[in-house]
Amino acid sequence: MEHRRLGLSGPSVSAIGLGCWNFAGPYGPTTEQESHETLAAARDLGVNLIDTANVYGMGISETVIGNYLRHNPGHFRIATKAGIRRDPATGARYFDNSADHLRSELEASLKRLGVDHVDLFYVHRREADRPIEEVTGTLQRFIEEGKIGGFGFSEIAPSSLKLAHAVAPVTAVQSEYSLWTRQPELGMVEACSDLGVALVAFCPLGRGIFASKAPNPASFGAADFRSHNPRFVEPNLARNIEAVAPFKAYAGDLGTTPVALAIAWLLSRGSHVIPIPGTRSAIHLEECVKGAELRLGATELAEIGRILPRGFAHGDRYSREQSNGVEGYC
Structure with a gap:
């Protein structure tokens, strides 16, 4: 790897990490044994970076990981997140980047x-009214106390990254990034590269x-994140499946799978880019790891760009509720 x-x-980490939201069941029921x-x-497989958060199942993902680590210590580099809260009365989501909240949630995660x-x-979502410089100071104190090795922010804008990095070195920014979500190419990929920040x-x-098998809404459970995601409701889903079909065929022509090819494409975006596919399946993870074995040349990259040009996807990547807290920058 x-x-x-x-x-x-x-630290040096595997070029591909493992996203552990799936351990909490956002795409369907699972078991602790399956996650282990x-x-x-x-x-x-040599994957040593695992990514979780305090709100993934309200602590379920972290607990599942902790139960595994108790019997299998070492090997993994662990990333987790905090900063999202819900109003107990209304269930509405809001964001809290105060020092007291981040500290208490970090200690609970540990x-x-x-x-x-x-x-x-990571700060999972930025609290808009709190200066990011103040939040960076809080995170830097956690490093000094030995509670964390480094810090980052999820779904922020390049301008916010630069403000934070001027206070203390940011380790990583986490952003949704794939062949059909290309917003990071409008400044974040470059900003991270220039500053020496990993883009997860x-x-x-x-x-x-x-x-390889297209998503089927009939199999989505009530809690499935995609049930209310614009790209997975009709007519968008049918259009997206049709748009992606030539890419899947091209993967077959190359003797690989669309999963491996999509991962290989992301790895080609820069040596600071680290994909973290989320799965609760050992078989699926093995398929993802094969993407690190592929080396795409100019010809392959040009053909992928022709098949799936920027902006090909039908529908927003988030609904209005799902996009709450994401910083826009274009």
């Missing part, structure tokens, strides 16, 4: 994970659109 640097002074089998497969520090701690790409497989 190829390794990449997690920020300028951060996926973690064991990650270890065997307890669930069964560790005394994590390698990377979540949902690199478009929430399953690049899987």
